């Protein structure tokens with residue numbers, strides 16, 4: 353049983369905490385529960401969980417501050433689960449280093465799907481063993497040395513900005529990247545109106561990637577940002 357991923361659940365609401373515990377248990381995950389920020393930080397540093405599921409509103413600390421603290425020393429995926437439905441709260445959590453977010457009330461199936469995406473990111477990073485020269489995801493291949501991208505072995509013609517956007521998303525596969533983060537990485541600086549041009553670049557990039565009947569590579573999070581999804585993970589892979 354020891355090879356089952358360990359999930360850290362940080363939640364002060366006892367009912368939600370036990371729902372998550374039961375859900376994780378039935379799926380064969382191991383889990384630890386933390387009821388507040390202090391417990392969360394201890395668990396995160398001593399147990400080295402594979403993924404953290406984090407409530408934002410905690411009695412002793414803001415969830416965002418937990419993200420900032422643990423990001424100093426770990427890249428473990430963090431999925432925020434919060435009743436706060438404002439885009440600004442999600443963006444703040446993502447910019448602090450969260451990977452993904454789920455709004456309460458959430459469906460158990462959705463929680464498990466997000467968890468699988470996060471675990472796949474961990475596995476992909478572990479098996480890649482650092483920066484690899486070639487990125488592969490379903491029919492998409494990026495040859496970093498050559499600066500070329502291919503779909504089903506056909507080169508796709510990208511502008512320099514589209515190529516940089518693609519590489520940024522690929523490097524962060526499974527993670528939601530906010531508009532602000534992308535604009536900062538690609539253009540250095542930005543203003544609010546740049547989100548409009550980012551949308552245009554993304555639209556043309558997506559069109560160039562979706563040549564066949566595959567699932568979308570780039571997922572849009574309206575008002576938040578974008579995420580590269582992994583295609584070659586088995587959809588029903590058990591934890």
Ligand code: CA
Nearest residue numbers: 364407409410
């Ligand atoms: Ca709470």
